[in-house]
Amino acid sequence: MHTVFLQRLNSTWRAAFWMAGALVSFSTMAVGGRELAAELSTFQILFFRSLIGLPLVLLVVLRYGGTAQLRTQRLPLHLVRNVAHFGGQFGWFYGLGFISLAEVFAIEFTVPLWTALLAVVLLGEHLTRVRLLAVILGIIGTLIILRPGVSIVHPAAMAVLxxxxxxxTAHTLTKKLVGTESPLAILFYVTLIQLPLGLIPAMGSWTIPSPASWPWVIAVGVSALTAHYCMARALRLADATVVVPLDFLRLPLIALIGAFVYGEEVTWSLALGSLFILAGIMVNLQAEQYRG
Incomplete structure (x- = not known):
């Protein structure tokens, strides 16, 4: 019993280490997106993200198992998933250029709640009372942050929503893919499919990044991959009930970065709305853990 406890404790600390890497990666990607927004269009940022990510993923694929694991019979589903994911990335990076970093992250945290709702429609899962409560809490939190009717809702905030x-949508469709596709295959098709999705619209107003911007371009491309890799490693070492609360640290961390680097203020509506959103996630997470 003592040995099992120590093994779990060790796994938890290792998961925390990987989550620290995820927190740094997500924060780096957000700051990089903010810095690049002044010079590059959102489509260009997404193009360079895929351009840098694709060879990195291929190197990992060649190192672990070879290209045989990239074969797929579900290319149409990959296409649909990546169009949804690309739209999500576009709204996220677009929002970084206009609203506070903390507000972007807070609204993004509604993803698990919408995923629970979409799983009912796309996967035929049951909408339990707990899931419904979680979604309602998330909606209340989002309304508190956006404050429609009290102030003008910034278009960038709606873009992030x-x-x-x-x-x-992308997360829900991933559940359909994981039964037959390897994680590396999913990541490979993310970069491969989204490369032209970013390039084609970016060509209309192409801007060559300045020398000062290239470190941020590379940082965004690399951190986008390391963030999800670190998150996956953490989830392999510890339960979601351990990993997800650690992921919540992204919000205060990015709020501090926004305050010190950009002079952003954390408003009462952002703080209160974030609490409602995080409460909804925890309610749903605890219920899923209990069911499991």
Missing amino acids: LAAFGYA
Whole structure:
């Protein structure tokens, strides 16, 4: 019993280490997106993200198992998933250029709640009372942050909210893919399919990144991959009930970065709305853990 406890404790600390890497990666990607928004269009940022990510994924594929694991019979589903994911990324990076970093992250945290709702429609899962409560809490939190009717809702905030729906759709479709596709295959098709999705619209107003911007371009491309890799490693080592609360640290961390680097203020509506959203996630997470 003592040995089992130590093994779990060790796994939890290792998961926390990987989550620290995820937190740094997500924060780096957000700051990089904010810095690049002044010079590049959102489509260009997404193009360079895929351009840098594709060879990195291929190197990992060649190192672990070879290209045989990239074969798929479900290319149409990959296409639909990546169109939704690309839309999510577009809204997320677009929002970074206009609203506070903390507000972007807070609205993004509604993704698990919309995923629970979309799973009912796309996967035929049951809408339990707990899931419904979680979604309601998320909606209340989002309304508190956006404050429609009290102040003018910034279009960028709506773009991030739509991005959350895009991410939720992609996550839900991922559940259909994981039964036959390897994680590396899914990541490979993310970069491969989204490369032209970013390039084609970006060509209309192409701007060559300045020398000062290239470190941020590389940082966005690399951190986008390391964030999800670190998250996956953490989830392999510890339960979601351990990993997800650690992921919540993204919000205060990015709020501090926004305050110190960009002079952003954390409003009462952002703080209160975030609490409602995080409460909804925890309610749903605890219920799923209990069912499991």
